[in-house]
Amino acid sequence: MTTLSPIKTFLNYINGSWQAGSSDETLASINPANREVVGYVQSSTREDLNEAVEAAKQAQKEWRKLSGTERGNLLFKAADILEKNLDEVAESMTREMGKTLTEAKGETARGVAILRYYAGEGMRKMGDLIPASDGTALQFSKRVPLGVVGAITPWNFPVAIPIWKVAPALIYGNAVVLKPATEAAVTAAKVIECFNQAGFPKGVINLITGKGSVIGQGLAEHQDVAVITFTGSNSVGKQIGQTAAARGAKYQLEMGGKNPIIIANDADLDQAVAAVLSGGLKSTGQKCTCSSRVIVQSGVYEEFKEKLIAAVKTIKVGNGLDADTWMGPCASEDQYNTVKYYIQKGIEEGSQILIGGDSPESEELKQGFYVNPTVFDNVTTNMIIAQEEIFGPVLALMKVESIEEAIEVANDVEFGLSASIFTKDISKMLTFIDDIDAGLVRVNYETAGVELQAPFGGMKASSSHSREQGEAAKEFFTTTKTVFIKG
Structure with a gap:
């Protein structure tokens, strides 16, 4: 070669x-x-x-x-x-x-x-x-x-x-x-x-x-x-x-996709956090199946949020060729500008940035198209960052009271590519599987990634x-x- x-x-x-x-x-x-x-x-x-x-x-x-x-x-x-x-x-x-x-x-x-x-x-x-x-x-x-x-x-x-x-x-x-x-x-x-x-x-x-x-x-x-x-x-x-x-x-x-991951009150929160990080931020969020909306039941919302932010703080952003880098740059200047645009939109719409939203301050990274992993709080389904595909390292936290409300929020987008739920309740799992509008449905696993031997594709505009x-x-x-x- x-x-x-x-x-x-x-x-x-x-x-x-x-x-x-x-x-x-x-x-x-x-x-x-x-x-x-x-x-x-x-x-x-x-x-x-x-x-x-x-x-x-x-x-x-x-x-x-x-x-x-x-x-x-x-x-x-x-x-x-x-x-x-x-x-x-x-x-x-x-x-x-x-x-x-x-x-x-x-x-x-x-x-x-x-x-x-x-x-x-x-x-x-x-x-x-x-x-x-x-x-x-x-x-x-x-x-x-x-x-x-x-x-x-x-x-x-x-x-x-x-x-x-x-x-x-x-x-x-x-x-x-x-x-x-x-x-x-x-x-x-x-x-x-x-x-x-x-x-x-x-x-x-x-x-x-x-x-x-x-x-x-x-x-x-x-x-x-x-x-x-x-x-x-x-x-x-x-x-x-x-x-x-x-x-x-x-x-x-x-x-495209605007993929939801639902965290139920009975979820294993450590397992869920790991899935959100991997599914939402690996590859700098540049996957059509990435988890961009994190829909959390109110009973565990604060605890989950605390664990998620602590985990995001450990992420090492840098050149993908460096062995200790966990997340690399956006793939191009255009993609970098797109991500920054959506972050600004999230701020303008009244959502609060819990972490990120900026670029690394390191001199060696200033020439690259880097965006720090970003988590928004109090996102509602009518916001642009909850509706449009960002294709970047941006997570939108959304609070709901019930699994039924979570599924309703999850389906309230034009896309239907992948979706996930974290719960120990078989009834909730089955309800989710039946009612979610997505071509790839996962339980207690991240939304991103597909099995090569299994059919892959989405519903609705996906x-x-x-x-x-x-x-x-x-x-x-x-x-x-x-x-x-x-x-």
Whole structure:
């Protein structure tokens, strides 16, 4: 693999080779910890995109004819290569978007596991035998690929999310054009190099970098792209979905969240505090499943608040490459400004900051996009910080009297991605499971994080109602063909 260099320019990967875009323009990937340039990527044009899509279209004709075992063997090889280069890929991730090296290594290892999971899918059934009304006939269904998949991925999980889209698309016989976020495009290039080294046929997987308005929108509009899978903001996702739907393409959107974690009067408060810290502040709160609203019953509100603030005070903010750093910077200057905007809104709306709200005073951190972990008190459901996704290290404490009120408050947002409750009461657990509007429901566990073998997606404005990962990916990346053979 190529060695990361602050001055290296990374190319597009099209039809089995690394090549420059048709434009002389490049885009810089900036280290949010110190503003150094991590690398440059191509600012590609529609011409470059057309080349990538055409390469994928032609390659898919032969790729779909391979057996699942043959395709799976290549995914196994890619997994082995990624595992071998785990440290380098993880360091690239930390330098590009700021999460701690420990988290980056964990995410890269998860990428390896996802590749191996879907490699194994090549040996599993792709249809069903169906009884025919004619006793001399054979009737069955088979899952078949859709064609070219356009994958548009965000910066917050630059290894796991691209792989959980690319791996199932490939194992089920599709070809892929991947458009990663610029803030994480260097890491994406290193991941795609693993596929290159694994020996995937030319054109089966392609990487193209550039502006979302050009490449992302171009994928959504392209007549030869049969499928769009997108993870990102609600505003962009809606535009992508509308564009894809207008031409009859299949699409999948995983968008925002405003995820609640309910703390009941009978909860284990130490366990709950640990879950709020991990689910709400790890990765600097930059997870679509992060816990941003902490809804606490009045009977334990003050005690929980005291324990939470004490725990937040122990958090070490710093460069993600430093071994003792618990929380890194916001991923970019834009994200930093967004978080600061919402903190100011919380103050203006009358909520009290219990801790944080500012940036570290250390000289070595002043060049980075750091925000100290922030906890607001006395937040009400009508406040902006209780309704809109912040995507930063900001927690909103909300007091309620009953579990019924807690669930009502939890559901009082446009999103429905993940939700959690901490309680020892089975009745409360079951009520929560039935009544909460969320695609991922957890009991006595944090809201953040997903199991790679389980379906993932949200309700309401959080998704387009399809599901990713696990066996659910087969439903999205294939269609059913019914076959009737007369004897």
